[in-house]
Amino acid sequence: MTNIKFLSLSAILVIFVIVGVTIGLAIPTSSSKLTERGADFCSPVIIAHRGASGYAPEHTLGSYALAITMGADYVEPDLVITKDGHLIARHDNSLGLTTDVASHPEFAHRHRTQTIDGIEVSDWFTEDFTLEEIKTLRTVERIPDIRPGNARMDGTFHIPTFQEIIDLVKSMQISQRRTIGIYPEIKHSSHFKKVGLPMEELVVNTFHKNGYLDSNAPVYIQSFEVNNLKELKKLTNLRLLQLLETDKSTQPADQVLLNTGLTYNNMSTPEGLAEIAKYAAAVGPDKNYIIPRKDDNSLGDATTFVRDAHAVNLKVHPYTFRAENSFLPEEYKSDDPSKHASGNLMGELQRFIEAGIDGLFIDQPDIAIRLRGPCL
């Protein structure tokens, strides 16, 4: 693959965004009009998981911009931090899977092994790089065998900072003439505290500085850990979401360190949800908490999870809806045997909407938006 190809792909996305912004600027809008349709106006709320990551490499400005033009209500960046204290968007602090760091000989000596949340990882880590160094890397597709279209954009994008994402959202709100929400996840909170780079205050201060101030702001801050969310509750009135891990028998990383014995299983009972409701506005379970799969990998019956969460006023935003066969329940897969073939995601979504969810994390936001229809 030549650089010309990379350039033309990135040029198309850039033009896409610039044209959108220009059209938006040409139409006079008042700020009151902008807020007419808030990020939570439609139901279910559609959260673009790592951007439109089914169509463009995750956690890039291209992926977030695409999700916004598709009509997503929120974009969802995962946040990690650099050695010099800058928040950047990556799924993990390890860089090997989603960047070209391995092909940078000047960083070869940074490769090392450390234990993160109890798991030994050998990789390059964001906390060993300054932002300036991070900016010399380019992103690559995490799952190229399932998303070969995305892999064609390998090398096209930089790693964005949290501020660059906020700036993108704010300018695209003008072209889209609607409010676009930001839904960051604080990754590996305990780990980053341990290495002297806590993220919580930085995330809150960045939001406050950019005018996102209270529970009416189009923001949710999410975490799989517990105590950092309780800490955030004291720092801000922005809404918080408690994530619940796929494997219910596991514990939040901070609870392991504190030796409390609290598992996600405990947290998903009516009593556990009542505890979560003391600090969070919403809960983000793996979708299997809501409709578990049967032994043949087809969808079973809905649990009482949504009802239990609603009983304590928690919104329910499950993760992650994905269109490719490898992720779908058996009855919604298509017959096409190729790994990257898509099945009937709308069918699966319909079942979860019937189960009463309030929002959803999705890699192909356009599909949920088509299913939802216009919400005026």
Ligand SMILES: *[C@@H]1O[C@H](CO)[C@@H](O)[C@H](O)[C@H]1NC(C)=O
């Ligand atoms: C979690 O649930 C288990 C099984 O019901 C129970 O034995 C344990 O006490 C609970 N732990 C906490 C911290 O709630």
